[in-house]
Amino acid sequence: MSEWQSYHPDIQVILHEATDHELALAFVHRRLNVILITEYMRPEGIETLPVYREPLCVALPSKHPLRDHDRVTAGMLSGEKILVQDWDRSHVIRDHYRALLGPNAHLEAHPAGKQGLFMLVSAGYGVTLSPISQTESGFPGVIFRPLSGTNAHIQICLGWSPQCQDPATGRFVAFVRDFMKSREPPGRSGLSAGGEKPGPSP
Structure with a gap:
């Protein structure tokens, strides 16, 4: 921009x-x-x-047992309450989390922004996922760990x-x-950032 x-x-x-x-x-x-x-x-x-493609992180309360791990897998979140942004007639984030974490993931919907979810994480109400760009400024009482997995990105x-x-x-x-x-690496001429051929200009 x-x-x-x-x-x-x-x-x-x-x-x-x-x-x-x-x-x-x-x-x-x-x-x-x-x-x-x-x-x-x-x-x-x-x-x-x-x-562009952005890695996902797990936002954890600062005293969470997973704080000692360098990375977190979907399996390590089994049994955790996963806080997710969700609104009436807008459930794509919730559906994406379920596809990423598995059908048995314990998701709790909140019609709130990401900062609101970080506040709940800080207070110990659960954990959440976040693009890495939303973690760079930090949040009091919250720590962030990269999420492992081939699909751990947006x-x-x-x-x-x-x-x-x-x-x-x-x-x-x-x-x-x-x-x-x-910005394409050599040998990828004609491809977009996601590896797909871009369509014609509008």
Whole structure:
């Protein structure tokens, strides 16, 4: 975003935070131009471009027995109460946790933000999962350990409507696509960050 701003300081960017259901409605009613979403939250009828992959961590109370481990596996969380963000008509995070941790995972739903869940973890009400970027500033009474496993990550994607005719949106999507290509390792020309061929510009 900082590079986009430096190249296009004249284009206004307004940030909206919403659930997947609210994002889908916003796209239907053309209230949003682009969205950043995880791959498992993808609304129907949009084009996506993988942008980056982020590891997941386990947030634990600071005196939790698992604090002595460098990494935590899904099996080590058996019997733990897993706090998860969940809202009416928006259950994709809960469903993703269950797929990641297994059908017997003890999930407890909370219609709250991540900072609210960290507060509950600090007070000893359970543990939660979090992208590593949300752990860097820390939280009082909470420690973080990397989650092990081949699927212990989230894929962040840029999404846009293929029907969108807004010139700024097309420029932004093309800018992000070119930026991702510039960061590809040798031998992966023509592939996006997630290893998929990007679709055509809107």
